[in-house]
Amino acid sequence: MQQEKIWLSPPHMGGSEIDYIQEAFELNWIAPAGQNLDKFERDLVARIGCGNALAMTSGTAAIHLSLILMDVQPGDYVLCQSMTFCASVNPVRYLGGIPVLIDSENETWNMDPALLEQAIQDCMDGSIVEKNPSLKSLVGDSPAKKPKAIIPIHLYGMPAKIEEICAIAAKYQIPVLEDAAEAIGSKVDGQHCGSFGDIGVVSFNGNKIITTSGGGAMFSKNKSWIDRAKFLSTQAKENRPYYHHEEIGYNYRLSNVLAGIGRGQLEVLDQRVQSRRANFEYYQNQLGHLPGFFFLEEPEGFYSNRWLTCILIDPKLSGGVDSEQVRLALEKENIESRPLWKPMHKQPVFKDFPFYGSDIAERLFEQGLCLPSGSSLSEKDLNRVVTVVKSIII
Numbered sequence: 001m002q003q004e005k006i007w008l009s010p011p012h013m014g015g016s017e018i019d020y021i022q023e024a025f026e027l028n029w030i031a032p033a034g035q036n037l038d039k040f041e042r043d044l045v046a047r048i049g050c051g052n053a054l055a056m057t058s059g060t061a062a063i064h065l066s067l068i069l070m071d072v073q074p075g076d077y078v079l080c081q082s083m084t085f086c087a088s089v090n091p092v093r094y095l096g097g098i099p100v101l102i103d104s105e106n107e108t109w110n111m112d113p114a115l116l117e118q119a120i121q122d123c124m125d126g127s128i129v130e131k132n133p134s135l136k137s138l139v140g141d142s143p144a145k146k147p148k149a150i151i152p153i154h155l156y157g158m159p160a161k162i163e164e165i166c167a168i169a170a171k172y173q174i175p176v177l178e179d180a181a182e183a184i185g186s187k188v189d190g191q192h193c194g195s196f197g198d199i200g201v202v203s204f205n206g207n208k209i210i211t212t213s214g215g216g217a218m219f220s221k222n223k224s225w226i227d228r229a230k231f232l233s234t235q236a237k238e239n240r241p242y243y244h245h246e247e248i249g250y251n252y253r254l255s256n257v258l259a260g261i262g263r264g265q266l267e268v269l270d271q272r273v274q275s276r277r278a279n280f281e282y283y284q285n286q287l288g289h290l291p292g293f294f295f296l297e298e299p300e301g302f303y304s305n306r307w308l309t310c311i312l313i314d315p316k317l318s319g320g321v322d323s324e325q326v327r328l329a330l331e332k333e334n335i336e337s338r339p340l341w342k343p344m345h346k347q348p349v350f351k352d353f354p355f356y357g358s359d360i361a362e363r364l365f366e367q368g369l370c371l372p373s374g375s376s377l378s379e380k381d382l383n384r385v386v387t388v389v390k391s392i393i394i
């Protein structure tokens, strides 16, 4: 008989979520407005330490509106980490922008600051179009343009070299949209991810470290940006007794019922981070010594929420065992694992856009595997996983 399924990253409720949902029902605020929303945003601001927050229907929606605030127009360059989930880049295309994809570096698996600077210079002097002639039809009359935004990502909870990236952005005066969708609870030198960029975004999708079943939020020190995002996220209704619209809006505001889940989840965020970090430690202790197995350490001053524990397996050192063999062996035992994100420059939809770098993101995709990382995993579950992995390494 098959043992019970172990999922990659299932939701994990704390307990009080249902009370906040009950409150929404009692007050009959079953709408994208109400006190759960106000209080959830207040709690988010306190947690991330960043002036203003807006809760939205998804992280993707928050990225979309952020790029609108940063005035991304058709033909504009937007620099984005290639190694990520498609939701970081898709909104650039919603607006007709040109994603310029940047490879990762080895210490954090995130955007390489040196490659970022090279790409910025190529955009500004227009040489990017000589290097990528397929852009000619997209850039319009002026290939030499300052990029409108930089999107670094804190992959799997490991912070990017965000201080270096923000310094380069400041040098060229380009706004930073910090995609912290996977990194709520992560920090650099004590400062929370999501609070470094001009705008920070988090996600509360069902598989993230805390969830509202679906949802996201935007952060900014700039209150006028958050006010404008609120206006755009609620169909751009002008302040009149009847519905009057002077611009195109969106229906991107989070429901007050779901914000109730978010309030409860924020209360247990610290515990969730502790559990995920304990998973990482367990796997590293049990598997870290195996030949060809590699775990990503935290650089000095970096604190990861360890949303997902990822391993790299180099088949040249592991006696021929690769990450796909491990994934299949786990699947046979009813255990879910998953390859790392396939980089955007290797995706058919983005393959014609510029890429700066070599093979770092590609190698992460080829050798990487995300192990079950839920905060509700028991020691018995973890033991089941490592037993399967060890059994195929001789």
Ligand SMILES: *Cc1c(COP(=O)(O)O)cnc(C)c1O
Residues within 6 Å of the ligand: 057, 058, 059, 060, 061, 084, 085, 087, 088, 153, 179, 181, 182, 202, 203, 204, 205, 214, 215, 216
């Ligand atoms: C999950 C995720 C998003 C999108 O968030 P949704 O809430 O699912 O729309 C964006 N970027 C990254 C890196 C993510 O992992």
